Amino acid sequence: MTEQTLNVLIARREEQAEGIVVLDLVAPDGTPLPAFEAGAHLDVHVGPGLVRQYSLCGSPADTARYRLGILLDPASRGGSAAIHRAFHAGRQVTVSRPRNNFPLSAGAAHSVLIGGGIGVTPILAMAHHLERAGQSFSVHYCARERGKAAFLKELAEAPYHARVHLHFDDEAEAQRFIPARDLPEPAPGTHLYVCGPAGFMDWVIAEAGKAGHAATNIHREYFKAEADMAGGAFEVVLSASGRTVPVPAGSSIVQALAGAGVKIALSCEQGVCGTCLCTVLEGIPDHRDVYLTEEEKAANDQILLCCSRAKTPRLVLDL
Numbered sequence: 001m002t003e004q005t006l007n008v009l010i011a012r013r014e015e016q017a018e019g020i021v022v023l024d025l026v027a028p029d030g031t032p033l034p035a036f037e038a039g040a041h042l043d044v045h046v047g048p049g050l051v052r053q054y055s056l057c058g059s060p061a062d063t064a065r066y067r068l069g070i071l072l073d074p075a076s077r078g079g080s081a082a083i084h085r086a087f088h089a090g091r092q093v094t095v096s097r098p099r100n101n102f103p104l105s106a107g108a109a110h111s112v113l114i115g116g117g118i119g120v121t122p123i124l125a126m127a128h129h130l131e132r133a134g135q136s137f138s139v140h141y142c143a144r145e146r147g148k149a150a151f152l153k154e155l156a157e158a159p160y161h162a163r164v165h166l167h168f169d170d171e172a173e174a175q176r177f178i179p180a181r182d183l184p185e186p187a188p189g190t191h192l193y194v195c196g197p198a199g200f201m202d203w204v205i206a207e208a209g210k211a212g213h214a215a216t217n218i219h220r221e222y223f224k225a226e227a228d229m230a231g232g233a234f235e236v237v238l239s240a241s242g243r244t245v246p247v248p249a250g251s252s253i254v255q256a257l258a259g260a261g262v263k264i265a266l267s268c269e270q271g272v273c274g275t276c277l278c279t280v281l282e283g284i285p286d287h288r289d290v291y292l293t294e295e296e297k298a299a300n301d302q303i304l305l306c307c308s309r310a311k312t313p314r315l316v317l318d319l
Contacts, residue, residue: 016150036098043096052079109189116196179207283315
């Protein structure tokens with residue numbers, strides 16, 4: 001254990017739905033765990049050099065356990081497959097302290113929480129917090145089919161169950177999620193929170209924008225994205241040493257730096273988690289991540305080294 005990581009024990013494992021396991025993590029000595037905010041996640045150390053992020057789906061008021069819902073991704077790069085195969089009750093695992101890239105807006109008058117598939121996990125923590133705080137909110141949980149949707153019993157028994165709306169692609173048309181009907185009228189105090197598969201999120205965000213919801217009031221967290229490495233060669237300059245490292249066509253900055261003996265902290269490798277975020281001192285990045293907001297990308301003073309490239313012949317990085 002370090003200041004940044006925790007050793008926790010899997011106290012309970014439950015098969016909640018087809019391809020979804022829910023893990024309850026506790027401190028081995030039974031002491032309270034560090035507090036977390038709604039929308040936060042853990043970096044789970046699945047194996048040597050293999051770290052993946054999973055959202056906390058329990059109540060932030062419950063410091064006795066961390067709760068994770070993990071989908072077995074058919075295209076797993078090793079993380080979810082290893083967890084489904086080997087993470088059983090009684091096993092000790094290493095996780096990060098909670099980090100939050102998807103916080104609730106403190107000034108929201110009304111929050112609309114939209115989860116697609118396993119993207120409902122941070123939505124649950126948000127609903128727990130908003131209910132406890134006595135704030136106005138609604139939940140929309142969308143899934144392809146009821147049999148593949150986790151947490152249905154928990155939602156039905158939650159104190160906020162009357163605010164929950166379920167939408168299944170394989171059921172009646174009238175109950176499916178229709179943004180034009182199901183989203184409230186845009187208002188300065190109305191905030192939307194969207195999490196789920198990239199295609200679902202892009203659709204909801206686009207529809208919300210068409211309806212007039214301000215971009216600054218639409219919050220999102222992607223679980224994964226396809227990294228696009230297409231593009232010509234460029235070079236990066238490490239400001240601390242003045243060293244120049246060429247980045248070949250089709251290679252990531254992280255790969256080029258690793259080849260030069262410069263190690264960068266990594267996790268998702270898809271421009272989702274922000275672990276490899278770096279300050280840009282000179283040059284214009286070619287942003288290919290889904291972590292930075294459009295405003296942050298426009299500032300061109302930060303870059304995700306795992307997936308983004310350069311629009312200028314060189315970038316000077318704060319490394």
